[in-house]
Amino acid sequence: MLDYFSFMKQRYYRIGAGFLAAVVLMIVLSLSISSIAETSSLRSILILLGADISGGGYIQGITFFFFFWGLLEIYWLNAKNIFERKYLNYDLLPKQEHYVMGPAEINSVRVKVNDYLETRSKEVEEDFYLLFLIKKACTKFRAEFSISEAFNIVTNQTKINTAKSESAQSYIRYIAWAIPSIGFIGTVIGISDALSIAAGADINAVAEKLGVAFNTTLVSLILSVIIMWLIHALQEASEKMHSEFEEYVIDNLINKMDVG
DSSP states (O other), rough: OGGGGGGSHHHHHHHHHHHHHHHHHHHHHHHHHHSTTOHHHHHHHHEEEEEEEGGTTTTHHHHHHHHHHHHHHHHHHHHHHHHHHGGGGSSSSSOTTTTOOOOHHHHHHHHHHHHHHHHHTTTOOOOOOHHHHHEEEEEHHHHOOHHHHHHHHHHHHHHHHHHHHHHTHHHHHHHHHHHHHHHHHHHHHHHHHHHHHHTTHHHHHHHHHHHHHHHHHHHHHHHHHHHHHHHHHHHHHHHHHHHHHHHHHHHTTTTGGGOO
């Protein structure tokens, strides 16, 4: 799956795509508002979304940039997980019940997995969690002929792989923090502008500035709720993936090892 989206491998591509999506959205919003009546409820919704760019809507534009960037990061990591999970469907380990694997067959498994790694690593640059997990378990058994040591390497490596997956989500967590923060910055700017013109007793102008202040917060909080839900879904999927990898290797390799 990742081969078809190789243009998205680098993070700056995803940042650029998020920026482009935000710019296009703000242009569409600003062009749409010009043809809508002042009293229309649709106009109020467009202003809420930031259609009045010169009047403070640029804050929503920045918020949308981070939101689209976050969506692309989440999509990319989900695509990586799908890529990693597909090796569960490969004939890497025997799944028959009451099957016993001696040292020679375990070494054959190691060689087969290593061939997969050498071939696939030339095509895509990925982590290959399951392949390396099997390879390390076989290598450990081959070196020490100890089932317990092979089991330990599987559990320890699974913890490392889970930590690597969590580390890959660091930018998404930053985005989830940045979205509401930008909204609050917009609120501060709007309130500051409202206070600066309050002395002129222009109630409509003050109300307009306060509207901008609260619009930025409302939009950012809504987008933050959406992005946080997607982040938690991604975390759940990643943790489940590594648990399945560990269970697969234990059931079909560790439990079938025979030192004799």
